[in-house]
Amino acid sequence: MTARTAGRAGTDARIALSVRNLSKHYGGAIALADVSLTVRAGEVHALLGQNGCGKSTLIKSLTGVVIPDAGEVEVFGSPLHMPTTDPHTRGIAVIHQDIGLVDSMTVLENLGINARYGARLLSPVNVKKERAIYTDLMHRLGVEFDLDAEVSTLSPAERALLAVARAMRLMDGDSTEQLFILDEPTAALSKPEAARLLDLMRRVADLGAGVVFVSHRLSEVMEVCDRATVMRAGRDIVEVKVSETSRAELVAHMLGRRMDDFFPTPPAFTGGPARLMVDGLSGERVSQVSFSAHAGEVVGVTGLAGMGQEELPFLLFGEDSPTAGRIEVDGAPARFASPTAAIRAGVALVPGNRLRDGVWIAGTAEENVTLPVIDRFFGLFGIRTKAVQQRAFELMGQVDVSPNRPDYAMAGFSGGNQQKVVFAKWLQLEPGVLLLDEPTQGVDPGAAKALLNDAMVAAAAGSAVVVFSGEHELLAAICHRVIVLHHGQVIAELGRDSLTEHALLEACEAAPSEISVAA
Known part of the structure; x- marks a missing residue:
């Protein structure tokens, strides 16, 4: 389903959200400057901009976290008095990348948290009634869950879908006056997983809700959104119909200039000494993985979610211990007992989850x-x-x-x-082996290109750069070759001449017997 083919709210549709001249200052710094935004019922509206452009401050203003200095907000025609203390009572739900589910509880129990089970001290919960409510809600949303399943067993996509269902229940699932704000919900999802959430967003809008979608994945915006508002430096710069614009034009609005290419090209590579050799490496998810990365080379590693590429960088960096196999760095055997040992050997890892693994x-x-x-x-x-x-x-x-x-x-x-x-x-360590795990996750296009440029400079200076990512377009653009994993094993290797986003997706989704190695 795309923004060009699905039934959409027209200009006469009811206004779900109206923001007029919202402003917020922190001392002399401008966070929001007379920002205006209109979201119609029945549409998915993209809110775009570089990190730090004001998107988060706007969302926090709508949910009572931030008190704006000036401006007016209406939700389905009624004024939103700020600061609001219970946005869900006004039909507003925000679903973040960190969706706040309790892993040790069941699906039903997680749904029940928002139904305020804990407040019903003197009246027992009618479990049968609650099951019926959620079964009906899931049916209307077109999703299925085992209500007794522990949330820890759910995939990332299922957790995101559950968060949407929970939010709808909290706001009163029978009401049509609902505004969903999804803040980078697909950032940690693979492409197939993200597709499930995007489809649910579309269905929620088609039920009459207004949906605000914040994302740096412009391909998703082009696929599912009706209109887009672009912010820059605390201001709303432009509002466009997605069907009448292009990704390049959106980036130009976000940056205030055109970015000729979304990704840098890899440096010329004509062969160099092997800086990383992996032979028969095995762990909890990977099995008998073998590959090499040479000085000046950019090697990609990909696969569908859960196929092992998430574990591999941590095995190579000494964060996890392999169960079998051999690693060599610059010709010397290396079995790292810790990241400190890996760093001493000239290996560096930029982790995908920077808040958990990358920064203090x-x-x-x-x-x-x-x-x-x-x-x-x-x-x-x-x-x-x-x-x-x-x-x-x-x-x-x-x-x-x-x-x-x-x-x-x-x-x-x-x-x-x-x-x-x-x-x-x-990068200050000038590592011989630079491991990049989802390096642009949650990063706007301008910052993403700058970071990847730095990686290409490191490769040109003699580092072996290994990029672990589910972003096939990125890998096709910056890598000399890409290794594909399936159930923890290497099933394909695509060389530069055959690297396309489509070829990588086909390699990831094909059965191992259908895969061949392309030079």
């Missing part, structure tokens, strides 16, 4: 960026603070962190700038 969110930028080399700054009287600050300032400048404030708390940076700090932290 409570620390400053300078503390994060100099952490791997902090021993270089010890003097006679302890850490040489000014030297640390100067080094952090230089490194952050090299990857264009904004603002270039080493003393800034990591929590204060946008997602893209946090990722730049992570890149700076590892």
Whole structure:
């Protein structure tokens, strides 16, 4: 289903959300400057912009987290008095990438949290009635769940679908006056998983709700959205019909300039010494994986969700222990007992989940960026603070962190700038092997290209760069070759001449017997 073919709300459709001249300042900094936004019932409306453009402040204003300085908001024609304390009572639900489910509880129990089971101390829950309510809700949404299944057993896509169902129940599943705000819900999902959530978004809109979709995946925006509002520097820059624009035009609006290519091209590679050799590596999910990566080469590793590519970078970095196999770095055997040992051997990992694995969110930028080399700054009287600050300032400048404030708390940076700090932290080591796990996840197009440019510079300088990603378009653009995993085993390898997004998707989805190695 696409934005060009599905039935959509016209200009005469009821207004689900009306934001007029919303403003918010933090001291002298402008977070929102007279932002206006209109979302109609029955449509999926994209809210786009680079990290730090004001999208999050706008969403927080609608849900009572932030109190705007000025402006008016109406939801289905009724004023939204701010700060609102219970947005769900006004039919507003926000579904974040971190969807807040309790893994140890069942599907029914997670749904029941929002139905306020805990408040019914004197009246028992009518489980049979609740089951009937949720069964009917699932039917209307076109999704199926075992209500007794533990949430920990659900796939990422199923968890996202469950979050939508829970939000609809909280807002009163029978009401048609509903506004869903989905904030990067597909960022951690594979393409097939994301497709399930996008389809549910479309169905929710078709039931009469207004849907605001925040995403950096512009291909998804082009596929499912009706209109898009682009924000830049705290302002709403333009509103467009998705069917009448292009991805390149959306990027131009987001950046304030045209970006000729979405991805950089890999440096010329004519062969070099092997910097990484993997032979028969096995772990919990991968089995007998063998491949090499040479100096100056960019190698991709992909597969459908759960096929092993998520585990492999952590096995190579010493975070997880392999059960079998051999690793060599620059010709020397390497069985890393810890990430520290991997770093000493010249291996660096930029993890996909930066908040969990990549940054110390409570620390400053300078503390994060100099952490791997902090021993270089010890003097006679302890850490040489000014030297640390100067080094952090230089490194952050090299990857264009904004603002270039080493003393800034990591929590204060946008997602893209946090990722730049992570890149700076590892690139300063000039690693022989640079492992990139979903390097552009949750990062806007401008920041994504800048980060990938840095990776290509590292490859040109002699690093072997290995990119683990489910983004086939990215891999086809930047890699010299790509390895495909299926149930933890290498089933295909596509060389530069045969690398296309379509070819990678076909290789991932085909049965192993149908796969051949393409040079």
